[in-house]
Amino acid sequence: MDATLLGQMIISGLALGGVYVLISVGLTLIFGVIRVINFAHGEFLMIGMYLTWLLVTYFKFDPYASLVIVAPAVFLIAVLVYLLIIKRAQSGGSFLVQVFATFGMGIMIQNSALMAFSANFKTIETRYAGAAILLGPIRLSVTGAIAFAVGITLAIALILFLQKTYQGKAMRAIAQDRDAALLMGINVDRIYLITFALGTAMAGIAGVLLMPSFYATPTVGSVIILIAFVVVVLGGFGSVPGAVLAGLIVAMVETFSGFYLESKFKEMTYFLLFILILVVRPSGLMGVRGTEEIGHK
């Protein structure tokens, strides 16, 4: 096998993995702490993409500069969604209510986008489209490089936040034992709110990073979210470092299977991987055994 080609595939896979990492860390964080599987997570990525499109098209923003507006905006939208829907669905106690609430919310967001932006796809024109960084004979697309750098940096920042800060420690405490955390005086409601908004903002940021190389349609989130679920299961539900590792692995699997088999089989390949993990190691690569059994104690 040609070493250049191998190197090229690894680089292309890593570039693709940045976005997968970012969208998956948010999903897994929300699950780990709040124990809600957010089926509308992909829709927040879509919101991030449309906000970027609006800022670039009407306000002449650089797509990456729009991060400073899109990330807080998605954070605020997530705060509202948490207060109006997630919190109430959660206090209902039934896991099914959460599933229906987030799934239905996804459909509502999709259809709202359809009304607002029509079904036609939106793209932005950037000077980086098609540009590549040369690493010897290997080429790394500028958009992929930025997505990877920002994705990994934010994921590491999130891990440090969870390890070092009081809020982060409180999040981990709740993930381990909600009742004990409550007894220790942690404001669980507040931490839930911050966790949901933070995890969701990650999806919004992933949308910004994806926009220069992809297109926005109302259904774009549902395409990407399937991959995010594979990543989260592979990494271990609730494990942020696991999601980082798994995001890169899934992207690699996608790139290599696309080359050695055929691109039309790449979805099949990572879903086979998904089934395999569920059978062999349901807690994922770095998940805690037992986290696959969800619900309150």
Added chain:
Amino acid sequence: MLKVSKLQARVVGLLVVVALLAVACAPAEPAKPAQSAPASAPASQPAQAAPATKPGEKLLLCSVYPLSGSVAEGGTDTWAGAQVAVDLINEAGGVKGLYGGVQVELLRADGPTADAVASETERLISQRNCKIILGTYASSFELAGSAVAERNKVIWWGTGGATGQLTARGYKYYFRTVDSSPTYGATNAGFILDVVAKKLNKAPQDLKVFITYEDSDFGTSAAKATEADLKKANVKIVGFEGHPATTNDLSSTVLKAKAAAPDILVPCTYTLDWTLFWRQAKELNFYVPVVNGCANQNMDPNFIKAAGKDAEGVFANDAPWQSEKMSAELLKLKADVGARLTKYTGRPMSGPSVRGFVPTYVLLTEILPKTGSLEADKIIDAAMKLDLPLGSTIGGWGVKYDEKHENTRATNAMYQIQNGERFIVWPQQYATKEPIMIPLPTWDKR
């Protein structure tokens, strides 16, 4: 207090679930086209207009198009083509010969997926008593919808599906007036052998072709037809790679193509995946001397806008509707249709809108006036007797259906993107410009 808030939460939760289920289960509403469309009533209106069976009533023509979802743009364009045909007929006094002249009403339903097309077809037939259904845009959607129509003995008047499979099934109630994947294959191969081989100074057996296609019925059938026709001329097929049209990464396909170093790339794709492929080709420095696209998606205005100067020189196959070598009468009609299309979609005339217009116009001007009723057998009989020579529609096509109800006079032409616009470059009978940029300049020289 606690009890009340818990109860409240449960009520809200229940309401959310009920509301969401209602949204999820509601029949798909047609999406608004880019510009507000007058005329036709949306399909979701309660049943009121039964099909015209008596004089004085309106003739109900039904249609299913993807008006939302990933192929909505093509679907909306095709629907607009059909709607313009209906508008023209109505303004001219309705369908002559049918109960002494009736006005036509075009119902439209949204079918963003193959399943939705099938269920909407079922609904139009069972609840709106539709006798003729126009549709649709994507091949896989048309396969699903026309199967439902066939089962119900209702005419499916094909306006866009290209796969050869549609007519190969030998359906009694299915007709295709537009070009099909065998036509794409023949045009691709014809152009490659007649023009590209000569310009590259290569014998057919020395030409290397890489075919990449979206893996639904459209891309697969067009790619297979092209492969078969090229193999007959001993052209080497160095790659035959499928991908899902919704994919967010095609770098592995691009790398595979790069490793195969073809002379010609034949993409049989939709617009979005083609735009992604071509951008990643540039990023990964995959140089190919000639791009011979399977269909109009490869020169879609959205692709041209997104790719900018990188779109220059790309060839693609489409019906010869853009030809200026037509009768003065047809050119006048084409200009009128084009202006009306723009009013509906905000876009100029396109391949899909022509495929929506021509079959509908032929049905309303050439077939229904001769049947005297909407009986399927009479429509089939009148259609089979129809004999319009090449160049008698604004699509450039003639109409003569064979025993499988395929139009044998739906020819195609090769276009090229030159200075951001598309022009017919082959064959001579339709061409308005000469093919240029063979081979294409390398990426660093563009």
